[in-house]
Amino acid sequence: MDEDLRERVERAAEKHALLNAVKYDSDADVGAIMGPLMGENPDFRPHGDEIPGVVGGVVARVNDLPPAEKRERLEELAPDELAEIEAEGEKTDHDLPDLPNVDAYDSVRMRAAPNPNGPWHIGHARMPAVIGTYKQRYDGSFVVRFDDTDPETKRPDLAAYDAILDDIEYLGFEPDEVLLASDRLETYYDHARDLIDAGGAYTCSCGAEDFSDMKNAAEACPHRDKDRETVREEFTAMVDGAYDAGEMVLRVRTDINHKNPALRDWVAFRMIDTPHPRPEADAYRCWPMLDFQSGVDDHLTGVTHIIRGIDLQDSxxxxxxVYDYFGWEYPEVVHWGHVQVDAYDVRLSTSALKAKIDAGGLDGWDDPRAPTLASLRRRGVRGEAVVEALAALGTSTSNVDLAMSSVYAANRDLVDDDADRYFLVRDGERFEVDGGPDAGHPPLHPDHEDRGERTIPVDGGVVLEPEDVPDQGDRVWLKGCACVRRDGDRLAVTDDDIEVVRSGDADVIHWAPAEGTVPVRMRTPDGDVHGVAEPDFAATAIGDVVQFERIGFVRVDDHADDGSVVYWAHP
Incomplete structure (x- = not known):
């Protein structure tokens, strides 16, 4: 790399390192700035193998600056970007628009209506994140209603009920009421009978294809004009389980000439032969369709505002x-688009995730490769960070993308101050060290001197990551220890002070002792990574979130005689 290009890379890297450090009030991270740096400077890409080395030195110099100096320098280099960062820091939940017609109600009441067919993936969290935020804004309430009235095609998973409630608690919310639709069959039957008496429903034994043909042709079903007594008798037979699946349904009488065929005489109840997995509901065979069950429950539970996908406008x-037959007022409705999540190869689908787990492609719902809340929780990502990122998406009817970097940024703000620092070396190369101290003493946390220092032995040699090994005769700074120069397969301590780093003549690197280290298996979304950590890492507690310097934040999952397991959280 020629000198002109190197100077340009250093200038650009300094700006992006400062942006990263100031935005997250933390040390800049090489990995986090490489994407923006290369994207802004496409002419750097042919030199991709050399760029990280240059960037690493710049990042080390930036990280050595006090916070106030970082901000001052960024104001010199990029005042507009600094202003944007500071404006973002003042944002609240106002990304969420006000709910419509709030003043028309004594209080706001919303609902989350999960299908308990498995634990939640990240996309599921959007609903409780948003309605929980609205609950706080309006001092309202929300109900969790498990829509578990399809024991066949969306068969409930008995473990999912508690798992979903745990996920809501993880996100930081507590529902005001929890209902199971499968406990409420008699309520739905009573309303079906009332609907029949109001002339709003009829029993139909047409085949599905035959009815579809009539519906699409705007032709009335021959059963549409049955007398109400016959309809009641046949519905009672449905409830008693006298029909097999497909033999009889109860339809809501709408407008057979409606311009939208999907709204013509839709099914309210059908027969299902498969028993429900809950023992309390396994005797039922006549089950409501979601539109009937949900509509009745929204009214009975006092829901004032519903948020649902734009694809459910017909619901x-x-x-x-039904509301018109009963003389009910329909709740306010907010429709939103789907959320897409980057950074995962696995599709956001409970059934797809379950299939992958059953096939052995994932270890379980909390596998770090799974886009689930269970996975994020095990990785040390706080629910508050998930809520912040999802609420920031708003309620647009357009499809939106959730960048996991926004979740990670929010979590970094939450965990950074408490996360002690340690070194982890992957694929280490061993070097003996000549001269200098017997041990290095980097701080447990750069912003909290009162927490003390770690002790990392040097006298038995050190191990370095391959990309940090200096060329013959070159110097590097062993963080928390000393400057060393490579001499063959040895490192000789020099008398240089920190100015050698500030001048760009030596990169700051992390390291580990050659002996007495802690073997570590780091589970990441990209697969497992193995390395060794400094001895003091063994003193961390299960559940602690710590930072492996220059690698990222991790949650300590296990300590055993043969090593430790951590789950990678984010850079």
Missing amino acids: AKRQRF
């Missing part, structure tokens, strides 16, 4: 027919 239209 509100179907339910309004």
Whole structure:
């Protein structure tokens, strides 16, 4: 790399390192700035193998500056970007628009209505994150209603009920009421009978294809004009389990000429032969469709505002027919687009995740490669960070993308101050060290001197990551220890002070002793990584979130005689 290009790389790297450090009030991270740096400077890409080495030196110099100096320097180099960072720091939950017609209600009441067919992935968390935030804004309430009235195609998982409630607690919310739709069959039957008496429903034994043809042609079903007594008798037979699946349904009488065929005489109840997995519900065979069950429950539980996907607009239209028969006021509705999540190869689908687990492609719901809340929790990501990132997406009807970097940034703000620092070396190369101290003493946390220092022995040699090994005759700074120069397969301590780093003549690197280290298996979304940590790491507690310097934050998962296991959280 020629000198001109090197100077340009250093200038650009300094700006991005400062942006990263100031934005997150932490040390800059080489990995976090490489993407923006290369994206802004495409002409750097042919030199991709050399760039990280230059950037590493710049990052080390930036990290050595006091916070006030970092901000002052960034104001010189990029005042507009600094202003944007400071403006972002003042943002609140106002990314969420006000709910419509709030003043028309005594209090706001919302609902989360999960299908308990498995633990939640990240996309599921959007609903409780948003309605929980609205609950706090309006001093309202919300109900969790498990929509578990399909024991066949969306068969409930008995473990999922508690798992989902645990996920809501993880996100920082507590529902005001918890209901199971499968406990409420008699309530739905009572309302079906009332609907029949109001002339709003009829029993139908048409085959599915035959009815579809009639519906699409706007032709009335021959059963549409049955007398109410016959309809009641046949519905009672449905409830008693007298029909097999597909033999009889109860339809809501709507408008057979409606311009939208999907709204014409839709099914409210059908027969299902498969028993429900809950013992309390396994005797039932006549089950409500979601639009009927959900519509009735929203009214009975006092829901004032519903948030649902833009693809479910027809649900509100179907339910309004029932509401009109009963003379009920329909809740306010907010429709939003789907959320897509980057950084995962696994599709956001409970069924797809379960299939992958069953096939052995994932170790379980909390596998670090899984886009689940269980995985994030085990990795040390706090629920508050997930809520902040999801609420910031707002309620647009357009599809939105959730960048996991936004979750990670929010979590970094939450954990950085408490996370002690340690060194982890991967694929270490061993070197003897000549001269200098017997041990290095880096701080447990750079911002908290009162926490003390770690002790990392040097006299038995050190191990360095391959990319940090200096060329013959070159110097590096062993963080918390000393400057060393490579001499063959040895490192000789020099008399240089920290100015050698500030001048760019020596990169700051992490390291570990050659003996007495702690073997570590680091589980990451990209697979397991193995390395050795400094001896003091063994004193960490299970559940602690710490930072492996220059690598990222991790949650300590296990300590055993043969080593430790950590779950990678984020850079």
